[in-house]
Amino acid sequence: MVLKRGFFLIVGLCSLALGMTGIVVPLLPTVPFILLSAYCFARSSDRLYSWLMTHPWFSEALTNWQQKRAMSKSLKRKGMFMTILSFAFSIAIVPLLWVKVLLLCLLCGLLLFLKSIPELEE
Incomplete structure (x- = not known):
């Protein structure tokens, strides 16, 4: 269980870093990496998941995608x-x-x- 949570945490953090980089780098998408981060944080870290879901840049889009696709x-x-x-x-x-x-x-x-x-x- 700890190994699984650690894996999701590392993938989530890497995905978040790539998503943030994608804001300024052409051809590196932001949205898929932020969605992947939310998925991974939901399975690994309540604190990071809450932070991402309440972040002013991403919260509305993530909530809309999560609830209404x-x-x-x-x-x-x-x-x-x-x-x-x-x-x-x-x-x-x-x-x-x-x-x-x-x-x-x-x-x-x-x-x-x-x-x-x-x-x-x-």
Whole structure:
């Protein structure tokens, strides 16, 4: 049991670090890592789970996802905008054509996924 909790704690902390880094680094997603952190903290540390669920940056989005499996329209728009911006930057600086095409395909797939997430009534 202690080993399992320790594993979830380490994965949660690493995921949180990657999620926070993803706020400023293009192509490193924030939301999946923060969701993974919440999942891991719920299984390892009540204190860190409570902190994450009440954090001013993440609490509303995490609560909406946890309870309704949906995102607010404004958060979804911001996410799509930042995704397009970071992929456009990456496509612009990559010199290889096949990598640009791959990034464009990934962008389209991610935008389709984001579009498929239900929106909350605001």
